[in-house]
Amino acid sequence: MSGKIKFAFLLTGGCAGCEMALVDMGERLVDALEHLEVVFWAPTVADVKYKDLEAMPDQSIDLAFVDGMVRLEEHEHMLKVLRQKSKILVAFGICAALGGIPGMANIHPTEEVLEQAYKKTFSTDNPEGIFPQPSYVLEGKYQLTLPAFLDQVKPVNAVVEVDYYVGGCPPHQDFVAKAVETIVAGNLPPKGSWLGTGKAVCDSCARNPALKGRERKRVEEIKRTFEGAPQEGECLLEQGYLCLGPFTEGFCGASCPKVGIPCRGCGGPLPGVKDYGAQVMSSLGALLTDEAVDQLLKKYPNLVKLFYRYAFPGSFLGKAEQK
Numbered sequence: 001m002s003g004k005i006k007f008a009f010l011l012t013g014g015c016a017g018c019e020m021a022l023v024d025m026g027e028r029l030v031d032a033l034e035h036l037e038v039v040f041w042a043p044t045v046a047d048v049k050y051k052d053l054e055a056m057p058d059q060s061i062d063l064a065f066v067d068g069m070v071r072l073e074e075h076e077h078m079l080k081v082l083r084q085k086s087k088i089l090v091a092f093g094i095c096a097a098l099g100g101i102p103g104m105a106n107i108h109p110t111e112e113v114l115e116q117a118y119k120k121t122f123s124t125d126n127p128e129g130i131f132p133q134p135s136y137v138l139e140g141k142y143q144l145t146l147p148a149f150l151d152q153v154k155p156v157n158a159v160v161e162v163d164y165y166v167g168g169c170p171p172h173q174d175f176v177a178k179a180v181e182t183i184v185a186g187n188l189p190p191k192g193s194w195l196g197t198g199k200a201v202c203d204s205c206a207r208n209p210a211l212k213g214r215e216r217k218r219v220e221e222i223k224r225t226f227e228g229a230p231q232e233g234e235c236l237l238e239q240g241y242l243c244l245g246p247f248t249e250g251f252c253g254a255s256c257p258k259v260g261i262p263c264r265g266c267g268g269p270l271p272g273v274k275d276y277g278a279q280v281m282s283s284l285g286a287l288l289t290d291e292a293v294d295q296l297l298k299k300y301p302n303l304v305k306l307f308y309r310y311a312f313p314g315s316f317l318g319k320a321e322q323k
C-alpha cells in the first residue's frame with residue numbers, strides 16, 4: 001500500500017482486551033502508526049460518533065479491525081456500515097472470528113442468560129427483577145432507547161464478509177505486531193485466510209516430547225488443573241491435563257503451557273480445519289485410553305464448553321442453532 005493506510009477499529013461485543021493487545025505492542029505500535037492514519041476508533045479510543053462513520057464515503061477506509069462478537073442490533077448495524085466503508089475487514093481476536101467465550105451463551109436459552117445476568121449473580125441488586133428494555137419512557141416524557149439484544153451470539157462473518165481472521169483471546173502482542181507489519185507491507189495471503197504461523201502451540205512448547213526425541217505417550221488418566229501441579233518440563237497432555245496445544249494455532253509461543261496452564265484453544269484452528277471443536281474431539285479421542293475417556297466424561301460435565309470454549313457460534317453445530 002502506498003501512502004498512509006486509513007485505519008478503523010470497531011469494538012462490538014468484546015471486552016476490549018484485543019485493543020489492549022495493540023497497546024501492548026509498545027514502541028512497535030508507534031512505528032506502525034507512522035504508516036496508519038486512524039480515521040475511526042470507537043467506542044474506546046477516539047472521540048468519534050457512529051454517525052461520523054456513516055458519513056464517510058464508501059470504500060474510503062483501507063483497513064478495518066473489528067474485535068468482539070455480535071450480540072446487539074447495534075453491532076449488526078455498525079458492522080454493515082463498516083463493511084461498506086472498508087476495503088479490508090479483519091475479524092481481530094477469537095470473539096470476532098468465531099464468537100469467543102461469550103459464544104458459550106448460545107448453549108443456553110436467552111431467558112436463562114438474562115436471568116443469570118440480571119437476577120442471579122452474587123453482585124446483582126435488582127429486587128424488582130427488571131430486565132433491560134429496548135425502549136422506555138421516563139417520567140412520561142423522555143423516550144430512552146437501548147440496542148435490542150439478539151437471540152444468539154454471532155461471529156462477525158455471520159453478518160458481513162470477512163477478509164482476514166486473527167485468533168487469540170486476546171491475540172498475542174508479538175503476533176499482532178507481525179500481522180500489522182504484514183498488512184502495512186501489503187504481503188497479504190488469499191482472502192478468507194487466518195493470519196497465523198500455521199503451526200500448532202506444541203511447535204513452540206518447551207514441554208513437547210518431540211524435543212526429547214520421542215512420541216507423545218497415550219493419556220491414561222484425566223486431571224483437572226485443581227488436582228495438583230503438573231511436573232515441570234513434561235507435556236501437560238501426557239500428564240492428563242487437557243492441553244489443546246496440538247490442535248491450536250500457536251502464534252502465542254505456548255504462553256499458557258510455559259507457566260503450567262493447559263492451552264484452552266484461544267488461538268483458533270490450524271490451517272484447513274473447518275470446525276475447531278470437531279477436530280479436537282476426533283483427534284483427542286485417538287490419544288486417550290478407554291479409562292481416560294471414562295474419566296473425561298465424569299470430570300467434564302459439558303464437553304461442548306470444553307472443546308468449543310472459544311468457537312461455538314462459528315462451528316457447524318453452533319451455526320445450526322443460529323436463526
Ligand code: SF4
Binds near residue numbers: 069093170
Ligand atoms: S477475544 Fe478475548 S480479549 Fe478479545 S474481545 Fe473477546 S474476550 Fe476480549
Ligand code: SF4
Binds near residue numbers: 236237244245
Ligand atoms: S504441554 Fe500442551 S502445548 Fe506443550 S507439547 Fe504438551 S500438548 Fe503440546
Ligand code: SF4
Binds near residue numbers: 168
Ligand atoms: S496457549 Fe492456547 S490458550 Fe494460551 S494463549 Fe496460546 S493459544 Fe491461547
